[in-house]
Amino acid sequence: MASQKMALLAVAAGLLCMSALLNGAEASCGGFTASCQGPFSVTGSILSADCANDAGNFAFSSLDLNSFLSNDNGNLVEGNDYIATCTPEGFALLGSPFYIYANCAQDNGNVVSTSYDINNNVSNDNGVLAWHSC
Numbered sequence: 001m002a003s004q005k006m007a008l009l010a011v012a013a014g015l016l017c018m019s020a021l022l023n024g025a026e027a028s029c030g031g032f033t034a035s036c037q038g039p040f041s042v043t044g045s046i047l048s049a050d051c052a053n054d055a056g057n058f059a060f061s062s063l064d065l066n067s068f069l070s071n072d073n074g075n076l077v078e079g080n081d082y083i084a085t086c087t088p089e090g091f092a093l094l095g096s097p098f099y100i101y102a103n104c105a106q107d108n109g110n111v112v113s114t115s116y117d118i119n120n121n122v123s124n125d126n127g128v129l130a131w132h133s134c
Contacts, residue, residue: 029120029121029123029132029134030118030119030120030121030122030123030132031096031119031123031124032049032051032098032119032122032123032124032129033093033096033098033119034096034124035051035052035124036049036050036051036052036061036124036129037049037050037051037052037058038050038093040091040093040098042065042088042090042091042100044066044083044088045064045065045066045069045082045083045088046062046063046064046065047062047063047064047065047091047100047118047122047129048060048061048062049061049062049129051124051127051128051129052124052127053126053127054126054127057127058127059127061124061127061128061129062129063122063129063130063131065082065100065118065131066080066081066082066083067080067131068080068121068131068133069082069100069116070082071084071085071086071102071104071105073106073107074104074105074106074107074110074111074112074114075104075114076100076102076104076114076115076116077116078121078133082102082104085104085105086102086103086104086105086114087102087103087104088100088101088102089101089102089103089113096119097117097119098117098118098119098122099115099116099117099118100115100116100118101113101114101115102114102115121133
């Protein structure tokens with residue numbers, strides 16, 4: 001049932017992005033590491049960085065990843081409230097990928113280590129970190 005909800009959310013997000021593109025909006029899906037600078041930090045579920053705005057000035061920004069990530073049987077996926085069944089374990093910036101690591105409970109009660117590349121979804125929107133489901 002959770003995976004059906006995730007699939008429905010993904011389809012809805014895709015339709016919203018397509019609608020925005022058809023109406024002339026520019027898709028901004030991920031890539032925050034290209035215009036934000038460190039020190040990057042992830043404290044609990046809060047991602048923080050200094051991000052450039054359109055004028056080229058850097059400003060501190062943060063984003064609560066718990067509002068956008070979920071645990072699906074031990075895997076981090078788009079959704080919300082991953083903190084309910086996962087323990088954040090840090091992050092790694094490996095060039096373009098920016099992995100969030102967590103230990104998450106599976107349906108059978110086992111706890112497994114998992115990761116998610118948030119650079120595919122988090123963007124810098126004029127100096128503000130934002131999540132996009134495109």
